[in-house]
Amino acid sequence: MVLGNILSSLASVQWTDVGTVLLMFFIFLLISYHLRNRKPRNYPPGPTPLPFIGNVFNLDAKQPHIHLTKMSAQYGNIFSLRLGSLNTVVVNTYSLVKKALIDHANIFTGRPTNDVLKRIIKCQGVTFNNGYSWKQQRRFTLSTLKYFGVGKRSLEVIIMEEYKFLHQTIMETNGLPFDPHYFINNAVSNIICNMVFGRRFEYTDQRFLNMLSLMSKALKLQTSVWIQLYSVFPYVMDLLPGPHKDLFSCFHQVCAFIKEEVDKHYADWDPSSPRDFIDCYLTEIQKRKDDLEAGFHEEGLQYAVLDLFVAGTETTSTTLLWAFVYMMKYPEIQEKVQEEIDKVVGRSRRPNIDDRPSMPYTDAVIHEVQRMGNVVPLSVPRMTNEDTILESYYIPKGTQIIPNLTSVLFDQTKWKSPYSFDPQNFLNDQSKFEKPEAFIPFSAAPKNFPPGPWSLPIIGDLHHIEHNKIHLQVAKFAEKYGDILSIRFLGPRIVMLNGYKRVKEVYLQQGDNLADRPVLPMIYDIAEDKGLIGASGYKWKHQRRFALSTLRNFGLGKKSLEPSIHLECCFLNETISNENGRPFNPQILLNNAVSNVICVLVFGNRFEYSDNDFQNLLKNINEAVYLDGSIWAQLYNMFPWLMRQLPGPHKKSFALWQNVIDFAREKVNAHRVDYDPSNPRDYIDCFLAEMEKLEDDTAAGFDVENLCICALDLFVAGTETTSTTLYWGLLYMIKYPEIQAKVQEEIDCVVGGSRQPSLSDRDNMPYTNAVIHEIQRSGNIVPLNLPRATVEDTLIGKYSIPKGTAVIGSLTSVLFDESEWETPHSFNPGHFLDAEGKFRKRVAFLPFSLGKRVCPGEQLARMELFLFFSSLLQCFTFSSPAGVEPSMDYKLGTTRCPQPYKLCALSR
Structure with a gap:
């Protein structure tokens, strides 16, 4: 009825000026938008999106995980948003996240694409790839990294060697205050560097430090509202200055660094004696030159290495930085960890993987740091590969899914003390290490916030205040x-x-x-x-x-x-x-x-x-x-x-x-x-x-x-x-x-x-x-x-x-x-x-x-x-x-x- 009235009005308009034409064109766009984005029956509830930009301004770009958790109190543990051009469903609590990511894993394996990702990585690599190419890239990456020691004792030697350099660098501060950020970043990234580039980088290598700095900056910029706006209006935003330009510049420079390393490998590459991931990938390019859909080419190599760097550096180094903060904050916990280390390992040798079962308290503290550290609070978005039902809600194919891991790691029904830094969350009554089923690392966020008067949009509580x-x-x-x-x-x-x-x-x-x-x-x-x-x-x-x-x-x-x-x-x-x-x-x-x-x-x-x-x-x-x-x-x-x-x-x-x-x-x-x-x-x-x-x-x-x-x-x-x-x-x-x-x-x-x-x-x-x-x-x-x-x-x-x-x-x-x-x-x-x-x-x-x-x-x-x-x-x-x-x-x-x-x- 409403649509018919609009069309009737359009038919009666006198096309007399440019303003009328523009108005009619805008009305046409609104109608098209409405028809294209109508919610199907029994779709999860959520806040009303604005035309074209959706719910971008409903979210706090700096703390979206907290905002989404609060929204679940209003709309339920499964609710919907529209972020730019993507229909999005947010899933909260352990039971629902488990049901989506584990019980229906095959349905939720896709990755959503947007103009930002297309501009940065062209939807290649491992993390944001899809379909046949993603399966081939993921299979190759996992098998190659295992070949070079991931999950094996052979990698422990490399980690021990890197620890020597980190230990020496910290000792040189002579007890003076220092920011450990880049020391930790460099140490952790050197582990992945050994597997990807075949070598480590010195902590004084300015070229490498600059690359790490650019990567950290880019990851921070990715969460800004400018990036959401770019996903909605890419052609307009390409003409405007702003943080999105800085983001693209950062990733461009990081990719240039990777390309230089790849070019060095080309110079002395021996397919019969692969030294690292890059050598193996170059060999795979030759093998798969006829299988274009698998995505094995030089550009794909750059983006695969970029994915490995981000995944292998940022999360682990940030978790370690949180660990230092928690140890300073809770010196009594630090002392108990040191007491256990002294008892099990002593001072004459370094800890090794075999010591872990004998160090339940240390293991519990590390896991609690991961739980409380909250380094990836919303997980990487997924996308449904087909129409599905989650609980009683209908979710169409191609919907972006955001698993709110915050709601999992702070689920009050799953943790002894969800809102406190408490290693007992991972210890049983006999003080032995116990891993709860709700432990999905790299996320955390508070659920409950102090109450207050009812706030209006934008102006907040000003209507209550003289x-x-x-x-x-x-x-x-x-x-x-x-x-x-x-x-x-x-x-x-x-x-x-x-x-x-x-x-x-x-x-x-x-x-x-x-x-x-x-x-x-x-x-x-x-x-x-x-x-x-x-x-x-x-x-x-x-x-x-x-x-x-x-x-x-x-x-x-x-x-x-x-x-x-x-x-x-x-x-x-x-x-x-x-x-x-x-x-x-x-x-x-x-x-x-x-x-x-x-x-x-x-x-x-x-x-x-x-x-x-x-x-x-x-x-x-x-x-x-x-x-x-x-x-x-x-x-x-x-x-x-x-x-x-x-x-x-x-x-x-x-x-x-x-x-x-x-x-x-x-x-x-x-x-x-x-x-x-x-x-x-x-x-x-x-x-x-x-x-x-x-x-x-x-x-x-x-x-x-x-x-x-x-x-x-x-x-x-x-x-x-x-x-x-x-x-x-x-x-x-x-x-x-x-x-x-x-x-x-x-x-x-x-x-x-x-x-x-x-x-x-x-x-x-x-x-x-x-x-x-x-x-x-x-x-x-x-x-x-x-x-x-x-x-x-x-x-x-x-x-x-x-x-x-x-x-x-x-x-x-x-x-x-x-x-x-x-x-x-x-x-x-x-x-x-x-x-x-x-x-x-x-x-x-x-x-x-x-x-x-x-x-x-x-x-x-x-x-x-x-x-x-x-x-x-x-x-x-x-x-x-x-x-x-x-x-x-x-x-x-x-x-x-x-x-x-x-x-x-x-x-x-």
């Missing part, structure tokens, strides 16, 4: 979903932690696994992966260690810094005094005073309050910090490619930050003119000296650009949080004049009026100290904390959190936790006083966060808050302008800041 109250609404979500929940703002889901006990437990117990920062496009486009705040991994550890040690040398957390703060207090008090009791907004003055303390440490000098350029810089920082927490920043993080082309506040944010970076760069350049390594004046001088020391360690990030961003981070972090806290502090003092009067009474009693307050007074001023802490608690200037990212797949509570997931511990839920604070929603200095009026610390007081990413400037902030606050209240009494009631309203950007207000300062 931006200025997001920290409060997260607390309400926690009442419904628990203290571990997930929400989504346009992009991937974020895990939220709520309450003091949960935040403390996760941040302290899993500190190492929450040491990264998520990559946010807006932050990356401003500072890339540089600096102290946004960096992760090796670079972050080096930069943080250096910054802390350097700032300590210049007085951070020590009495030697106190004179600098005292001097700034004098300038601040003098400037406020010049207002002569008139109403004024103290924000910029506080910003200037606080920033001058960090300026002395980082730049070696302070700035006058009358310096208009510096005042504008501080205003730019305030505005940029606010904009970075706006909805425009969220949109940019979700659609960076689109937002880069559109006008809006995000453009202003980039311009503001660029001004601040340029300021830092000017300071760095000025330092380089008269820099003396033997007499460092400040952080910049010390960084320049470290650049010279670590010039060969580029991964540590000691370069000029990173120095500019690190200086920016210290400058902004050392200014914004403390000055905003003081801004809240003065607002609370005019809101609660009786508290202000008690603070002044204590200052007068302990310090008097003839000298400035000092840090040594703090222990004798419990009420003032309690008020400052209560300002920090109630001010709540970083209500949601900065996001962290999981370094690896992990368990938080009972939930499985994938690697790279953003995790935020809500500091609002900690600082206002009703189980920890007597009157959490009131401004009450009594929270920090005991029954005798003495200051008491509270475990739930975490304004600087905690764990590996705790604020590095915490000690400086504590010093500044006490000295500035007590000095201000020693010299002035603050009040609202006549007839104005203090407002506790705030604006929420990156920080929670009071709405601009004015006050009057009367000298005491």
Whole structure:
């Protein structure tokens, strides 16, 4: 009926212009698409595909296995997708995967083809071949590799020899930190090289290392959405730049490397004495020259070797890399493996294959690494050779099948502890090795994710959120979903932690696994992966260690810094005094005073309050910090490619930050003119000296650009949080004049009026100290904390959190936790006083966060808050302008800041 109406409409159209023709042509394409891709009756359910591109954008290209596992909860363990031009059925759980791949093996032996594979390997070789050619290529490959030792003791000698080189190379690092990636890749690939090329390659062979690097890069690019789009629009994508071009270039260069090796073999090839796989293949080319369908020719040889390299290098080396990570993560398991090795093998010889039955724990650990390592989470796609029935669903011939091995290796009905790294999964009650039937290696993924509110497509949970109250609404979500929940703002889901006990437990117990920062496009486009705040991994550890040690040398957390703060207090008090009791907004003055303390440490000098350029810089920082927490920043993080082309506040944010970076760069350049390594004046001088020391360690990030961003981070972090806290502090003092009067009474009693307050007074001023802490608690200037990212797949509570997931511990839920604070929603200095009026610390007081990413400037902030606050209240009494009631309203950007207000300062 619908189709008939469309055709009737077409017949009545007046063909008067090109637009009408194009419209009709597009309608024709839609009808053709609909007719060609109608689902047969009883086809597996699944999300509705878009015309032409299918469900490409329904999947997370970076973690498709996790996305598909979640979809099985909605559509069942057998569901359908349309990926580009391919009808696809995803099969989940051990029983169904076994039924498809083992019970119906002959039906599911085909490989799907697409334009990407046609472009790269022309559907030749072993892995993505089909039919008669695939059978001949596979038979020849297996028999040839067996001839050269695969599955035999003769190969053990080659592996032992390669181990010598690997062992020697690791020993040469002398216990220093190193990335084992290329060592392992080279060692593992040399095993297959011996069989394929007849020789190994040195670990210093740049030509070979480049080939391995290209192969790794190509395998990563294969999962991108660009490759899916190429499969849909190959003719269009051939005309466009993008990662797909890099993919083709990588494989082209790898194939060129293989061709060079094949050409070398041609030069001295002796059919009567084959040295390796290539020699045997050349002989087979001669034998099969009349059997063209078998695919034995030089091009087929290149692609067969490529398949062997990918299969023989990437999976094993990646599994070993995971093994190293797990052994570092679980040193107690590493020790038990070593204990078994020492007992069975000793130190006088190397382990051999015969030892394996006597080493059940080691064998179990290796298998658990394979299970948890998840190196090929979705398996290589299959294709049905004929129409078939799987369970109750009809699956036509030519359908792409994706076995979700993730669902197998984490099947809760098959594993003792599916979501934990537990070698007991492969040990029986007698501690003997036992291989479960559900062990299909090279896959794993968590199934359960923290619950959260219902999300809309694209916008996520924005319809639930009032931006200025997001920290409060997260607390309400926690009442419904628990203290571990997930929400989504346009992009991937974020895990939220709520309450003091949960935040403390996760941040302290899993500190190492929450040491990264998520990559946010807006932050990356401003500072890339540089600096102290946004960096992760090796670079972050080096930069943080250096910054802390350097700032300590210049007085951070020590009495030697106190004179600098005292001097700034004098300038601040003098400037406020010049207002002569008139109403004024103290924000910029506080910003200037606080920033001058960090300026002395980082730049070696302070700035006058009358310096208009510096005042504008501080205003730019305030505005940029606010904009970075706006909805425009969220949109940019979700659609960076689109937002880069559109006008809006995000453009202003980039311009503001660029001004601040340029300021830092000017300071760095000025330092380089008269820099003396033997007499460092400040952080910049010390960084320049470290650049010279670590010039060969580029991964540590000691370069000029990173120095500019690190200086920016210290400058902004050392200014914004403390000055905003003081801004809240003065607002609370005019809101609660009786508290202000008690603070002044204590200052007068302990310090008097003839000298400035000092840090040594703090222990004798419990009420003032309690008020400052209560300002920090109630001010709540970083209500949601900065996001962290999981370094690896992990368990938080009972939930499985994938690697790279953003995790935020809500500091609002900690600082206002009703189980920890007597009157959490009131401004009450009594929270920090005991029954005798003495200051008491509270475990739930975490304004600087905690764990590996705790604020590095915490000690400086504590010093500044006490000295500035007590000095201000020693010299002035603050009040609202006549007839104005203090407002506790705030604006929420990156920080929670009071709405601009004015006050009057009367000298005491």
